[in-house]
């Protein structure tokens with residue numbers, strides 16, 4: 624099957640998160656010519672890590688799980704390559720004003736030495752242009768053309784175009800070219816997330832490495848250094864809950880930080896002597912109700928993938944990109 628794509632169809636992928644990278648790898652293996660455009664400086668999207676001198680902290684996805692056989696297969700290659708390992712935190716739950724140990728037996732995995740490691744691994748053999756925000760897409764003579772905010776018109780034209788970006792961003796691009804796809808994108812609400820990162824000069828004593836918090840401003844606390852392969856300063860990640868974050872998404876950063884740290888202190892994590900940074904995820908979580916996996920419009924050769932089409936998590940994002948690549952391969956093979 625691999626040599627049936629003749630001549631090799633050219634595919635542009637917008638977004639180098641896990642969905643875009645998974646799609647790019649599979650398409651390349653299937654013989655397509657792939658070019659990825661990414662607005663940030665590096666790959667991995669929301670599986671991200673912030674670095675400083677002698678510290679790092681995962682401030683997006685905290686861990687992931689694996690259930691689908693295809694994802695378990697790729698996970699095993701990441702483990703073998705040393706870019707992912709199992710994480711076994713002392714895990715607590717705060718509920719109804721009470722603490723208890725979590726009885727979850729879920730297997731949790733993290734990137735090693737940082738959450739963005741599997742993304743960097745997947746990006747190694749892919750052609751990616753960073754610092755390219757695609758702000759316009761259009762079709763001419765059956766080919767896709769792109770415009771970048773930073774560099775203007777992109778000279779190459781493409782047979783297929785993949786949007787591997789969160790739904791509000793997909794919607795903004797798709798509305799120029801494909802109304803039914805735009806309608807699907809607009810039907811999904813994504814929620815933001817305020818994330819506070821706290822750096823301590825010494826290890827602090829807490830009875831857990833990570834905790835799920837219910838009915839407070841905060842929904843998650845974790846000690847980054849409890850994950851495998853982490854060295855350097857003691858760092859903690861604190862996520863505000865999605866509803867609170869979305870309600871207060873336009874709040875001043877200092878005020879958001881103050882309220883989140885106040886909530887952390889109430890729960891026993893006193894960050895008074897820590898160095899604090901804050902990040903606002905405008906589109907952190909949310910997914911379509913009926914899981915579609917991915918979308919491919921065979922009339923226009925426009926494809927969409929991403930976590931929002933497949934359950935809203937890391938595993939779903941990878942599978943979505945993989946499924947879209949298969950759909951494009953079938954379409955290119957039977958309707959060349």
Ligand SMILES: Cc1cc2nc3c(=O)[nH]c(=O)nc-3n(C[C@H](O)[C@H](O)[C@H](O)COP(=O)(O)OP(=O)(O)OC[C@H]3O[C@@H](n4cnc5c(N)ncnc54)[C@H](O)[C@@H]3O)c2cc1C
Pocket residue numbers: 637638639640641642643660661662663666667668669670682683684685686687688755756757758787788789792816818862904906907908928929930931935936937938940
């Ligand atoms: C705070 C937080 C906590 C989370 N916790 C977990 C967790 O514990 N477990 C879990 O499984 N999942 C978690 N997730 C969700 C997980 O991170 C995502 O499901 C997954 O990373 C999404 O991958 P993706 O490729 O679909 O999208 P993204 O990772 O968002 O990738 C999209 C990429 O497209 C780029 N982009 C966007 N617009 C453009 C444009 N116009 N031009 C060029 N590039 C563009 C972006 O910069 C980004 O790199 C969390 C997410 C957040 C934010």
